[in-house]
Amino acid sequence: MIGVVLSGNLDDGSRGLAAIHQAGGITMVVTPEPKSWRGMPENAIAYDGPINLIGSPDEIAAGIQGHCRAGR
DSSP: OEEEEOOOSSSHHHHHHHHHHHTTOEEEEEOOOSGGGOSHHHHHHHSSSOOSEEEOHHHHHHHHHHHHHHTO
16 A cells, blocks of 8 residues: 555545554655645655655655556
8 A cells, every 4th residue: 555645734634544554554744845735745754653654645656656567
């Protein structure tokens, strides 16, 4: 399973990523640089459990593609 947080304001995405990570899944979060993307991405990064990939939307797309090709 791969969980991705791109935007948002509450903590449901952060809790979801923590559950995915705990179950052995891959977690990704968009880099919270532009003001419009702050909130959920920052919360997800600071929340419980490491994030496998923090990057731009293009980097996240490449990461998903790479993990799918690798069969993980």
